[in-house]
Amino acid sequence: MNSSADYPSKTERIDLALRAGAVADVAGIVAEMSAGDIAYLISSSPPDFRDLLLELLEPEQEALVVNELPDDLRNATLIDREPEALAGLVEQLDDDDVADILHELPDDVSGQVLAIMDEQYRQRIQTVLSYPDNVAGGLMSTDTITIRADLTFDVVLRYLRRHVELPPSTDNLIVVNRADRFVGLLPIRTVVVSDPAVSVREMMITDQAAIEVDTPATEVARRFERNDWVSAPVVDGRGKLLGRITIDDVVDVIKEEADHSLTSLAGLAEEDTFATVWQSAPRRGIWLAINLATAMLASSVISLFQGTIEKVVALAVLMPIVASMGGIAGTQSLTILIRAMAMGHINDRNQLWLVGRESLIGLLNGIVWASVAAIAAAWWFEDMTLGLIIAGAMLLNLITAGVTGAGLPLMLEKLKIDPAVAGGVLVTTVTDVVGFLTFLGLATAFYG
């Protein structure tokens, strides 16, 4: 009777029921599932099943399920609802999740939703709403349990028992002074193992720094990772406690960040896996349009050498090899840099070292693979000169790939352009142009 083995079979049962059109059965199974599992089921379903599943939710499940959906799907689900319905829905969620949702709604709708809320709740939400969602303030929730340092554990326990329950992921009580400034943290697991006569001051930890409210979300994620935190207090510039951030929101930041690098490098606007053709095609089209333009730029380089190609048609056969090797090597260097930037590993102290290393790798692999390509080309077309030309061009292009693949993202970052988005197309344009130019240029020098 192990219930973990139970999960896949629930999905399978839903699957069968959905195919058979047995809606009542589906509803019965969904009612037993956790909000996260239902959200997963919805986001891994094609559009028509999605709508059906959403309609089947019990009112008390709905808010939690909608909140666990990926952002674009969540927004699509909420966009058509009345302000009253929205206010009722978000009431059941954490402050930071409510703020997230209100951020995405049109301003007039979110204004109406706020107006319906009661005064005290509205103020809490507005605190969080006043920060962009990519800094600590936008990730925090304001439902903190605070205590003073001079209490004994006995008093703390009696105080805690006045609560029906503590907020989720509460691993620490936050110790503040009279001015509500952050002083330290008291792990609940310390409270439960300690003598009731001990005071908070004796047992609190003071070496976990609070997070300033304007710290970027990515930096918040890195601190959680490095220090294995479950939650962390958020303070303003003067140390006044504003709220706390919990690991579940940090996990979302980590996933979104990783996803951003992956999709951007492939030329995808962050995209719902199950978006319709009409949603996806234009988003992908933008990237194809840019690529068409840069490919034409590369072609115009080739067109400069039409005379040489007419004389030695083998050049047309071999030239894509030089461009393609440069593209692969450039993408390798670029990915290393973008990954390191996302992990916060790049600083003034190491960036020149990195560009140097990538260039050296280009040189070394250039020597090896230019030689192999030279032998292959010379043997294929029985022409030593052709071998030398392809070797020279490939060596130059692989060094270019290393320099550009590492240098360009650093430059883009300085210009405040997202290197994950712009880097791929720029680097391959450079390696295409340099590849064709050196190969056909050298050929013109020898054969022209």
Added chain:
Amino acid sequence: MNSSADYPSKTERIDLALRAGAVADVAGIVAEMSAGDIAYLISSSPPDFRDLLLELLEPEQEALVVNELPDDLRNATLIDREPEALAGLVEQLDDDDVADILHELPDDVSGQVLAIMDEQYRQRIQTVLSYPDNVAGGLMSTDTITIRADLTFDVVLRYLRRHVELPPSTDNLIVVNRADRFVGLLPIRTVVVSDPAVSVREMMITDQAAIEVDTPATEVARRFERNDWVSAPVVDGRGKLLGRITIDDVVDVIKEEADHSLTSLAGLAEEDTFATVWQSAPRRGIWLAINLATAMLASSVISLFQGTIEKVVALAVLMPIVASMGGIAGTQSLTILIRAMAMGHINDRNQLWLVGRESLIGLLNGIVWASVAAIAAAWWFEDMTLGLIIAGAMLLNLITAGVTGAGLPLMLEKLKIDPAVAGGVLVTTVTDVVGFLTFLGLATAFYG
């Protein structure tokens, strides 16, 4: 006096001290930093600073810092040590971390380390070691706090006070029966707010299923994400409690999984950002070698049409455009699929739908961009036929890109080949070959 603002300045101070060669200053600053922050500092430093920083660590910091390093760096640091030194070092870590380290050491060394440990500790470690590190068993730690359902909270609290401290990330006590089978969870935050006379049975939660010990690590990560867990119990096939998994280890799994997709698609073996030239060049070279072979395959397709290219040299100018557009579109579809697979979104119910959608997107974008390319080519070379040829080839290649980009990873998965590693090179080979073949084939039909 906000200490969060303190962090960057510590790194900067270390930076200055390192450059000035003031080793004593560096040691002083490092001694104040958390293990995670020091590990970050080390992993973002070029090789020579790394060794210096590692030497400066206090013995009691060393184990924690080494444990927080990325795997390859950690292994490099430990590989040369004596078994006694290793045993002393790992003693300070969680079971799952010790098992992780021992997994990576040569068998005779890990055997020697185990032999030095005391009997009880060795047995715990061997339990974890007996599972591969990509399933729940390899992620778990065996230091659980278990209780029985018939206790009152008063008794639970007295029992807890016999501990000096609870293991990190202990948010729940695990309720088991006499046979040590998992029964439910009792959140510590429930214990501290409840009346001491209440029994565990009344307040425990039974709807969080335990994780079976052979569940894949990626599936464990998804359940944590979906349900916002901080820790989860691990059981064997009959429900007997074996250990628990904590969120910090799950975050590592999530990051490694995302990193794997990113680096594999770029043709990188998972790579340390600051590896030396001699470490990186051969790893990258493998991918360049494979690409050289597939590029030559594409070239051999071109060589079939040398006669046609000699007649119409404009074909050589335009043919890279067709191949390049196919490559971009194919990579887009491939990335969508690999991302969805990593998120566990692919199942029998939706995979045909996805291949169909990707093909349709290829068709739609094919119609749009083939038309644009046709107009541009016809205008550039003042040749309507050339426009028609490029349009036909590009349309076919973008549909091919959709079909292959979505279909190939699904096939590779069935063949148990990692689509993130093999997918990129296969998809672009197909789009290159199909691009050159259709474009030059059509041209030969019209001009040949």
